[in-house]
Amino acid sequence: MKYKFMLAFVFATLLAAVVMAGTCKTKDELVSDNLNVRYDFYYFRAEVLRERMEVVIENTDGDTSELEAIKDEFVGLYEDAKTAADAGDADGFEDVIDLGGDLVREFKQAANGTISNRSEIVKELNETMQENQESFEALYQKALDDQLAHRLDVIDQSICNSEDFIAKKNISNESVDAALVSLEAQGQEVEDALNSAYEACGLKRLAICEDASALAALDLMEDYREAAREFRQTVKEALKAQLQEKVQQKKGNQSTAAMAEKLNLKKGNNEGSDGSSSGSNDESQENEESD
Numbered sequence: 001m002k003y004k005f006m007l008a009f010v011f012a013t014l015l016a017a018v019v020m021a022g023t024c025k026t027k028d029e030l031v032s033d034n035l036n037v038r039y040d041f042y043y044f045r046a047e048v049l050r051e052r053m054e055v056v057i058e059n060t061d062g063d064t065s066e067l068e069a070i071k072d073e074f075v076g077l078y079e080d081a082k083t084a085a086d087a088g089d090a091d092g093f094e095d096v097i098d099l100g101g102d103l104v105r106e107f108k109q110a111a112n113g114t115i116s117n118r119s120e121i122v123k124e125l126n127e128t129m130q131e132n133q134e135s136f137e138a139l140y141q142k143a144l145d146d147q148l149a150h151r152l153d154v155i156d157q158s159i160c161n162s163e164d165f166i167a168k169k170n171i172s173n174e175s176v177d178a179a180l181v182s183l184e185a186q187g188q189e190v191e192d193a194l195n196s197a198y199e200a201c202g203l204k205r206l207a208i209c210e211d212a213s214a215l216a217a218l219d220l221m222e223d224y225r226e227a228a229r230e231f232r233q234t235v236k237e238a239l240k241a242q243l244q245e246k247v248q249q250k251k252g253n254q255s256t257a258a259m260a261e262k263l264n265l266k267k268g269n270n271e272g273s274d275g276s277s278s279g280s281n282d283e284s285q286e287n288e289e290s291d
Contacts, residue, residue, distance in 0.1 A: 024160040025153075028088050035085035035093050037150050040143035042081055042097065048129075048136060049104060050075060055128050056111050059121045066110050074103045140203055148198045151221075155187040158228060166235065173238040179231045183224075190224045193217040 025033075053071045057064045077100050084092035115121060129136075162180060197217035201209035206218055 024164050025157045030154060030157060031090065032086060032088035033150050033153065035088060035090060036082075037143065037147045038093065039081055039085040040139075040146050042100075043078065044136065044139040044143055046074070046078065046100065047139060051128055051132060052125055053107060055124050056107075056115070056121060059117065059124055060111070060114050061116060062114055064114070067107060067114070070103055070107045070110060074100060074107070077103075137203060144198065144203070144205070148194060151194055152191050155190055155224065159184055159187055162231065162235075169239055169242075171235065171238055171242060173242070175234055176238045179234045183227055183231050186220075186224050186227050190217070190220045193220045 050071065053067070053074070057067050057071065060067065077096050081093060081096040081100075084090075084096060159180075162183065166176060166180070193213065194217050197206055197209070197211070197213040200211040200213045204210075204214075206214040
């Protein structure tokens with residue numbers, strides 16, 4: 001559900017079903033960017049689990065071939081997850097996540113049948129986590145940094161796509177211009193709030209951060225989504241009015257052309273009638289002269 005929330009934010013800020021030209025990113029590119037952020041968090045969690053698997057295997061007496069095979073298959077999913085993320089394949093990425101969860105459960109079940117010195121393994125696990133804390137924190141920090149960068153980029157691309165759409169449709173409307181200026185100002189406010197919140201929250205995601213700046217940033221993101229929806233409606237109405245004006249103008253041009261053609265036909269008929277009368281008079285005069 002939390003990942004769908006992020007995807008919803010991506011799509012809500014784009015002009016629906018429009019692939020823009022120019023320097024703006026496409027919807028597919030933003031989906032791929034979002035999945036790569038998810039991959040960062042996935043990789044962090046997977047590395048923690050892999051390290052724990054290594055400790056269990058190293059401290060298990062007897063045959064560990066089954067445990068090693070499961071661990072190797074689990075590590076092999078890293079590449080599959082990255083490939084799906086780069087391709088923007090959300091379903092494929094979800095399948096990898098699900099398979100990884102199945103392998104973790106399978107490893108736990110297999111380990112429970114072989115572990116005899118549980119307390120010793122727990123001690124080793126705690127020590128390993130402490131030894132690798134710095135590297136794990138670095139991975140998590142990278143994920144948070146990439147998440148922030150993506151959220152800022154989503155806003156920038158929203159504005160970029162909006163400007164391109166207006167230019168592409170040649171929309172000239174004061175309401176649209178004012179709404180775009182307002183949306184840009186709101187986007188900048190969100191970006192400033194996000195930067196402040198991520199700095200204040202450190203290694204905590206905004207959703208669980210207790211600092212007031214986190215809630216403020218999330219609220220502003222929601223406000224921006226609503227503003228983006230309202231902006232799209234304003235653009236839609238302006239485009240509809242513009243099309244109606246063109247239709248009316250076309251009808252007016254057709255009516256003018258039809259009227260002009262009608263007048264030309266009438267004028268032609270009048271000229272033809274005058275010519276016939278003149279001809280008859282000339283003929284009468286010639287008859288009189290011959291008499």
